[in-house]
Amino acid sequence: MLRFVMVMCCVLRAISAQGLDDAAFARDLAAIVPHDGELDWRAIPWQSQLRTALVEASRVRKPVLLWAMNGHPLCQT
Amino acid sequence: MQELLSSFVAVADEVGRLQRGKDAECRTFQAFCESGHYGGRTEPTDTRQGIYVVTPTGKFLASINTHSATKVAEMLRSSLARWSELPERDRTLGEQEAEDLQASKRFEDRYPSDGLVLVEYMRDLGRPADDKDWRTRAWNTDQVWFTAAEAASLVPAQREVGAKIAVPARLVERLARFHLIDSVRGQTPPMSREAVIEASLQSEVTGVSGDDVLLQFAGRTRTEVESRPVENAEAGTKGRGVATELRGRARWNAKTSRFDAFELLAMGTRWGATQYNERQRDLGPTAIGYAFVLAAPDHPRVAPSCWWDYDLR
Numbered sequence: 001m002l003r004f005v006m007v008m009c010c011v012l013r014a015i016s017a018q019g020l021d022d023a024a025f026a027r028d029l030a031a032i033v034p035h036d037g038e039l040d041w042r043a044i045p046w047q048s049q050l051r052t053a054l055v056e057a058s059r060v061r062k063p064v065l066l067w068a069m070n071g072h073p074l075c076q077t
Numbered sequence: 078m079q080e081l082l083s084s085f086v087a088v089a090d091e092v093g094r095l096q097r098g099k100d101a102e103c104r105t106f107q108a109f110c111e112s113g114h115y116g117g118r119t120e121p122t123d124t125r126q127g128i129y130v131v132t133p134t135g136k137f138l139a140s141i142n143t144h145s146a147t148k149v150a151e152m153l154r155s156s157l158a159r160w161s162e163l164p165e166r167d168r169t170l171g172e173q174e175a176e177d178l179q180a181s182k183r184f185e186d187r188y189p190s191d192g193l194v195l196v197e198y199m200r201d202l203g204r205p206a207d208d209k210d211w212r213t214r215a216w217n218t219d220q221v222w223f224t225a226a227e228a229a230s231l232v233p234a235q236r237e238v239g240a241k242i243a244v245p246a247r248l249v250e251r252l253a254r255f256h257l258i259d260s261v262r263g264q265t266p267p268m269s270r271e272a273v274i275e276a277s278l279q280s281e282v283t284g285v286s287g288d289d290v291l292l293q294f295a296g297r298t299r300t301e302v303e304s305r306p307v308e309n310a311e312a313g314t315k316g317r318g319v320a321t322e323l324r325g326r327a328r329w330n331a332k333t334s335r336f337d338a339f340e341l342l343a344m345g346t347r348w349g350a351t352q353y354n355e356r357q358r359d360l361g362p363t364a365i366g367y368a369f370v371l372a373a374p375d376h377p378r379v380a381p382s383c384w385w386d387y388d389l390r
Contacts, residue, residue, distance in 0.1 A: 028368075031200075033370065048378060050105070051179060065086065066129045067088070072382070073089035076217055077217075077263070
């Protein structure tokens with residue numbers, strides 16, 4: 001994901017929109033998007049819906065590990 | 078831990094819908110969560126959030142709600158021991174059960190594959206981080222969905238440099254009410270329509286090259302609402318709000334009718350507190366920043382946090 005964001009930043013820098021301070025924009029963007037160390041939990045191949053995980057687990061004969069939170073853990077908690 | 082996790086199908090999901098829904102997926106959760114760590118609990122809340130291990134048929138194996146990796150690992154190992162003792166029939170779903178699960182209704186079924194999906198990130202700005210206080214390092218994320226028709230409405234019909242349009246008000250209000258809220262440290266309720274003081278966004282063509290239409294965005298939002306007193310809050314908290322300046326850039330492909338690049342920033346101030354956003358002692362106003370970037374193809378397809386108020390058209 002982070003790599004994708006960085007590539008998109010390069011693409012958009014190339015666009016060089018008139019009236020937009022590219023350096024300031026890139027700096028502000030980088031101050032908000034998470035950096036590598038903040039996304040380690042994504043190394044686990046989380047599925048995002050219980051229904052599909054149960055069906056997949058049945059197919060591969062494994063138990064389901066469910067992380068259930070108020071607010072979707074892969075989105076906003 | 079990674080090796081241990083390979084013995085499971087790992088899934089993350091939102092517990093509120095699973096607790097209250099009526100379909101097969103929710104009924105499965107409701108059947109096993111009462112066997113877990115919060116089974117039967119009603120105070121201080123009736124939440125059943127936590128970490129569970131179950132069979133594909135929904136048979137409970139183990140659960141816990143903790144930040145301790147050691148305790149989670151212990152729970153996972155104990156669940157595997159129980160799993161190994163189960164007969165084969167408990168390890169697989171019947172054909173009808175699988176069909177019923179797949180037929181469960183979710184907002185994710187409306188994922189706008191042909192539209193625009195942005196990943197949102199938010200965090201406090203201009204404040205020093207303290208290693209001993211997670212709140213100073215907090216950030217949160219969400220997704221913003223636009224249908225194909227809504228995405229197209231962000232682009233001036235006139236494809237020439239200098240052409241401008243005001244982005245439809247209901248789309249800017251979607252940002253202001255559901256996404257430009259203070260959830261940096263924890264979820265906060267969306268803003269009502271009445272709370273929107275200002276929500277404007279202008280889209281301007283800055284370049285045209287073949288099928289590519291380059292755009293820049295500029296705008297402002299302000300939402301403000303009187304709110305109920307929050308427990309443990311400092312004196313003087315009577316309301317909450319967020320005010321931002323928006324700026325961004327994007328590239329629209331006129332041939333595919335899709336954005337292939339999109340970045341939008343909203344920077345400004347937030348104030349006030351809500352029950353779960355950990356601002357009781359940080360009423361502000363303080364600086365806050367939001368970034369919206371194009372979702373990568375492999376980004377999890379998860380409903381926006383305020384999906385129940387979404388009005389996709």
